[in-house]
Amino acid sequence: MTPVGVAECVLQMKDVEDELSPKALDNARKQIWGWSGALCFILVIAWPLLSLPAGVFSQVNLPKEFQQPTV
Numbered sequence: 001m002t003p004v005g006v007a008e009c010v011l012q013m014k015d016v017e018d019e020l021s022p023k024a025l026d027n028a029r030k031q032i033w034g035w036s037g038a039l040c041f042i043l044v045i046a047w048p049l050l051s052l053p054a055g056v057f058s059q060v061n062l063p064k065e066f067q068q069p070t071v
Contacts, residue, residue: 018024
């Protein structure tokens with residue numbers, strides 16, 4: 001294991017400070033809200049609407065040996 005130099009530690013601290021700056025955090029917040037909003041739209045609205053033409057999901061075309069007997 002090689003010892004980490006002082007210059008490398010300072011550079012790493014500078015990177016962490018840059019990542020925690022208000023501008024970087026605001027950018028991260030905007031990206032998170034954008035991607036989560038898009039995913040929510042796809043899963044909650046678009047996917048169900050696009051699957052409606054498939055018909056009723058509770059009706060399954062099973063072979064007769066797997067169907068429940070009707071009374």
